[in-house]
Amino acid sequence: MRVLGLMSGTSCDGLSMALVEAGRGRPRVLEHRSVSWPAPFRRRLLALPGATAAEICEANVAIGEAFGKAARTLAKKADVIGSHGQTVWHVPGKASLQIGEPSVIAALTGKPVVADFRPADIAAGGQGAPLVPFADRLFFANKNIDIAVLNIGGIANVTWLGRDGRVAAFDTGPGNCLLDAAARRFLKKPYDRDGATAKRGKVDFRRLEEWLAHPWFETPPPKSTGRELFGEDWIPKRGKPADVLATLTRLTAITLASQTLACGRPAEILVGGGGWRNRFLIEGLETLFGVPLRPTDDYGVPWDAREAAAFALLAWAFVRRVPANIATGGRPAVLGRLTIPTPSPRRT
Ligand SMILES: Nc1ncnc2c1ncn2[C@@H]1O[C@H](COP(=O)(O)OP(=O)(O)O)[C@@H](O)[C@H]1O
Ligand SMILES: [Mg+2]
Structure with a gap:
């Protein structure tokens, strides 16, 4: 069919x-x-x-x-x-x-x-x-290795496909949505292409810690979210655009990586969604995971x-x-x- x-x-x-x-x-x-x-x-x-x-x-x-x-x-x-x-x-x-x-x-x-x-x-x-895990299992599951499939859309989510057949999946919080909101406000652009502006910025660790303390990140799965929770009100009114974007990129990467690693250490990490194009975000994730990420294209599914x-x-x-x-x-x-x-x- x-x-x-x-x-x-x-x-x-x-x-x-x-x-x-x-x-x-x-x-x-x-x-x-x-x-x-x-x-x-x-x-x-x-x-x-x-x-x-x-x-x-x-x-x-x-x-x-x-x-x-x-x-x-x-x-x-x-x-x-x-x-x-x-x-x-x-x-x-x-x-x-x-x-x-x-x-x-x-x-x-x-x-x-x-x-x-x-x-x-x-x-x-x-x-x-x-709802994507149904498809992820059909496309990517492998009896020999644990695989994590990250989707970096507006909201980010992860599907864990264990070699034992276990499937877990949940939203991890912001994907591109806060980055896009900041790009609209500060750069007057729909998004920060390739993460180029964020790459020039400095992470504001105080702000990052405040954001990471949001109780949603600690909520155990199954859980899902949307722009109802991660909306424009997260974007600071003040601050250098590059620094705000750098800090938001770090927030996205840390929440995605830490909640994924709570499932285990995957042998393979695949990425789909527009976030794959944000080189700065992907590099940040690779540092946190300690392994290179691959696009879902490598398994026949374009990112x-x-x-x-x-x-x-x-x-x-x-x-x-x-x-x-x-x-x-x-x-x-x-x-x-x-x-x-x-x-x-x-x-x-
Ligand atoms: N070259 C790029 N650099 C940075 N971000 C990009 C790039 N291309 C796409 N994106 C991001 O991907 C988003 C779209 O991703 P998508 O997977 O379609 O999300 P959704 O499922 O929420 O629509 C854009 O809004 C933008 O944030
Ligand atoms: Mg889209």
Whole structure:
């Protein structure tokens, strides 16, 4: 079965798409593509957490249109689409709302769309996240070595794939979200390219310690978070831009590395998500881990398509009626909801 996964994450930078062949054995990413959202659309997505009901209602359709238009070409090659949608608000274990109207995507592409994956997990007592471990296990698990797969999107998360079959996964806190917020405020740019400004800065250790004392970092897994917790209010009003970025980069690296190492010492550390492009952050992580990091590309999953590929596999699991919430703390549940397109009129 060929499934197209669509993902727009907390960074609100654009849509990642991955066409995945799933069936027996390891799945394969056949094609992938990303589109960047135009700046006004990105601002609209970033503002969703504070938007009115009317704005959210209209954004639901606009996001469905944007997803559907961007996905048209790849969708031709897919049997079904898995769409994560855009998160409006996520309260771990209680409620999680993703929008991007599946009916619109189905109408624009002519394909069945599986969406709304998180509510079923929450209904089964789970956190609603992270859902990528189901795909990580299929793509990367190895009987001979322990593997950690890091995803550095807006929020960072880790999937631990033990050679004994144990799977653990949780969010570790900020990925790019605070770095991007600081880049928007101080550099007037969507992000600090390659971490170049952060690299020139000095870490403010007092501030770093204050940040690290946040009780969320000590909360044991399973846990998930979002921009509700790691939002603009973390960004200091004062300070040299380079120093603020350097300190935030250190915060991101330390929280990601220390919580990963609490699972064990992995033989292999793979990275997906836009953070892979932040050289300064990756170098910081390599120092903390003491080993080089590798992109998920080395296992056939392009770093910028890993989450989209995961939502393709979650749609495949839905079609097969396979529970896919393997690491959220929830009882096993089939995740998602199906929208089918109207068939084109038959000639009589
Ligand atoms: N060249 C780069 N240098 C630094 N950061 C980058 C670069 N390219 C992408 N990023 C970061 O990756 C983010 C997008 O990552 P992504 O995996 O799409 O996150 P999400 O899943 O939250 O949308 C951007 O917002 C930016 O912070
Ligand atoms: Mg993105």
